[in-house]
Amino acid sequence: MEGKILKTLEFHKIKERLAARAATSLGKSRAEALAPSADLEQVKKRLKATDEAAAVDRLKGPAPFGGIRDVRAPLRRAELGGVLNPNELLDIANTMQGGRRLRRFLELAAEDHAIPLLSDLAELISEDRKTEESILRCIDEAAFVVDSASPELNRIRQELRTGESRVREKLDQMIRTPSVQKMLQENLVTIRGDRYVIPVKAEYRSHFGGIVHDQSASGATMYIEPEAVVQMNNRLRELKMKEEREVDKILQMLTALVAEDVPALSANLEILAELDFIFAKAYLAREMKATLPMMNDRGFLKIKKGRHPLLNPGAVVPLELELGNHYSAIIVTGPNTGGKTVSLKTVGLLSLMAMSGLFVPAEDGSQLCVFDGIYADIGDEQSIEQNLSTFSSHMTNIISILRGMTPKSLVLLDEVGAGTDPAEGSALAISILDYIHSMGSRLIATTHYSELKAYAYDKKGVINASMEFDINTLSPTYRLLVGIPGRSNAFAIAERLGLPKRIIDHARGQVTEEDQRVETMIATLEENRLTAEAERETAEGLRREAETAKRKLEEERRRFEEERGKLLAKAEQDAAAAVAKARREADEVIAELRRLSMEGVRVKEHELIDARRRLDEAVPELAPKRSAAPAKKTRPIEPGDEVMVASFGQKGTVVDIGAEEATVQLGILKMKVPVKELELVKAAAAKAKQPAPQATSTVKRTRDENARLELDLRGHNIEEAIIEVDRFLDESFLANFPQVYLIHGKGTGALRVGIQDYLRRHRHVKSYRIGAYNEGGTGVTVVELK
Structure with missing residues (x-):
């Protein structure tokens, strides 16, 4: 398709809106490169993927793409033997973690809704945690190499902290000395060029031994390293260089692990980019209220x-x-x-x-x-x-x-x-x-x-x-x-605007007869169209009313069939229980007879067997027999009588009766039953008064399968976030979740403080805390519910 045509039809504006819906820069790149296809099968596959993503978004909410970054450049550098910095390594680990989270999300969604294309893509996301765990063990969420990254680094930093403490103590003692204080511009210890110094007045420079590292802009203050701490500062400098070498060593080790996983990680990025692109299409469809063509x-x-x-x-x-x-x-x-x-x-x-x-x-x-x-x-x-x-x-x-x-x-x-x-x-x-x-x-x-x-x-x-x-x-x-x-x-138009009729009539005379006939024909067609449209709208309204009535009837019939099935099932269960009880009693009688026979009472074995056979043959049919004829009635059945409905095997009360059919109350159902299938049980006058059944209800808290464990609040202000948090906590409480995650990001921290202040007063919150480094750190608040 020519670029000029795409621009003429403003397709580039659709791509811009699509790119804005992507969650990652990977997805944005895919959206910006979108182009129409002339292959029917490929187009159908693209639309099918969009349809699956729209279904997931509708049933499970937005897909989690948090933490996923475009790390293709660091991967290429690692493959070429370069050393990655802590930020790049952390981005790689977070991307691996985000890919795994997205795979779990799609696997759970696939349990409730068929999404074959998305499931196939999710299965291709590799889950080798060795590299990810190694990076997160050595680098914290602030991209700082932690002390525990290696025993040697831990030892160096402990010695470094000890040395820094000693230097500070030495200088603190010095600046507290009265003879030294008069030579200082300020009584404090500061740092210049990674070395601890004190600010000395310029006129006392010759009276104060040591090394000058800096001076103030006015020249009135000299930053001097006293001779007493020169060796100690030298030692600190040596330790810092050792620390840098050890950190480089750790980064090289982690980069080597990444280099081994470059093929798998690169494949993951392509899959994540495609998934983000597909979900962006679904979000755009939802925004435009678009449908699948x-x-x-x-x-x-x-x-x-x-x-x-x-x-x-x-x-x-x-x-x-x-x-x-x-x-x-x-x-x-x-x-x-x-x-x-x-x-x-x-x-x-x-x-x-x-x-x-x-x-x-x-x-x-x-x-x-x-x-x-x-x-x-x-x-x-x-x-x-x-x-x-x-x-x-x-x-x-x-x-x-x-x-x-x-x-x-x-x-x-x-x-x-x-x-x-x-x-x-x-x-x-x-x-x-x-x-x-x-x-x-x-x-x-x-x-x-x-x-x-x-x-x-x-x-x-x-x-x-x-x-x-x-x-x-x-x-x-x-x-x-x-x-x-x-x-x-x-x-x-001219006539309605007020042009004199004489002028309009003269103008009409200038139009050829053929053109006038054409205009008249068009006017007639338009009039007929308006009439047909009005009639069509009337017919459409009647059709909608008929469809609504049909749906209601179908729903009532379905409920009736469900209730009827429940009644039949209960009747069968009651009958089965009665038969089982009868058999148990018969077995007890036969066992007693055998015991008496063993004690000398003459009872023949074949008589016992014959008795058992007759008992088995006496077991009634559990399925209702609709063709069974009712017993003869002692008198005509009247409204209010208690009757047995032979076709259902259930007792009920006659509400109304006609020549051929009667309306009978069976539990909560009213049913029309042929009169010949009714058998009188109790007459209305003799029927004992039964207390009205008391309606009871039970509320049971169950877990909603569609409920989410996390709520992403990034981009909201505090007022919007509190409304979302309140709704989310109510849903999570009803879903019986013990713990949920509120994602507010790091930023300035204002959103986190506002949310936590609100959590402190919420009725469903038992406790809350900042997330651990593998949970999102200070960008996430973990809430424990009551």
Whole structure:
């Protein structure tokens, strides 16, 4: 796709918005390099990945990309034998840790929702912790090599601290001496050039032995290292050089570990960049309220309520358009300011977005095509000049389009043939459109020329379209009407604005009879369209009401079936328990008979076996028999009677009864049952009064599988953060989490202080602390819940 076309359709602005949604510089680079693809399978795969990320974002929240950095340059330097500094090593460790965290997140998400593409990418993230743990063991979160990095470094630093303490003690004793104090500018110990010195007045320089390391700007103060501490300072200098050599040694060791893992780490970075890019597409789709389009490669477009993504969603008028089925070219006619150019750009930009794997701001069910090229000649028609240079510019673009297009291309032409004599321009426009149509390319063109209305009417596969204009308000509605050519509306507008009727009638007389018939035909078509749309909206409302009623009925039937199944299951359980009890009692009787037989009572064994067989055969069927006929009733059943429903095996109370059916209350359900399946149990007058069952409820705190263990507050102010923290702690408490993490970042520390002050008073908080170095350090607060 040519860069000029992408710029004309403003695809670069979509990429800028996409890059802004990426969490890492790796993802931003991918977004900035995004380009449409002409491969249908590749486009479908891109859209599928975006769809999976959107599902994860909807069900589990934003993916965790914290800590991931672009460490490709340090990795290359390590591979070439260079030594990495502590900051670079810490970034590498944090990136490895962030990759592992992201993999766990996607694995958990895959348990609740199928995300095959994202799962495959997550599985490729390597989890070798040796290098990561070695770096974090030696370097703290402030990128400082810790004492415990090696025994030698620990020994050197202990000796260094001891030596520094001794030097300070020696100098403190000296400055407290009265004879020395009068020679000092200030009674303090300071450092110059890594050596401890004291500030001496310049006039006492000759009375004070030692080495001068610096002097004040005025020259009144000399910073002198007394002879008494020169050797001690020398020793400290030696220890500092040893410390530097040991630190270099540790950094070389860690760099060597990184160098061994460069292939795996580089592969991880590519995967993390791709995942960040995919989730950025999902976040952009959520922001634009975009949907997943269906894709094809047969030149078919069906845009349902499509919106230009760069316009205000509340003000833009949705676009309805179909192209490539019954007709392959649309000719949009009508005056300026009606929205023709915006419609062209909307079709082109939505096509580019879909071919790039992005969701499009349109309704579900929209279809877009993978074109091998999209060509556009869209100029600025707001200029009052239409001279030769403008015409030449348009022609140059059109000639380039004609050379590059194929039958699988989409061509968008704005004001084709404009900028020259109307007669010649319309003839040239018809010829150009005819050529493009004959090539089989999909075409949408706008024009002022009325001659093209007849061309679109007569040409097979070409259809007229126009932008709707409200005569009552004298303003465009910006709706594209496919199938209706544009009207000039000049006479109607002039009449409404107050032009004398005599002048308007005279003007109408100047219009040819054929043109008047065309205008009358267009007006009739528009009137019929408005009537059809009103009827369609009425039918649509009735259809929605019918669907709502159907859904309610389906839901009631489902609840009924569930309740019926529960009742049947309970009946079977009760029957099974009764049978089991009967068998136990029978076994006890038989065992007693055998005992009596052994004691001398004459009971034959075959009689015992026969008795057991008869007991087994007497076990009742557990499944309800609907065909079982009820026993004869002693009198007709009346409302209020307690009855047995033979088809369900359950007792109930008759609420109402007719000739063939009765309404029976079975527990919480009312059911219509044939009268012949009812058996009288108790008459209404003789039925004992039963206390009304008391409704009880149980509240049980369970863990919500969608709840999160961490809340990212970076970028929020304190007031916003406290609102989010309060909601998050309530959800975590209900989810029964013992501990959660609040990510506020390091920064100035104001957000951390504000959050911790709020935690001190929160009803669900048992305690809180700053995170450990492997939990995020001072950028994270760990909260223990009650």
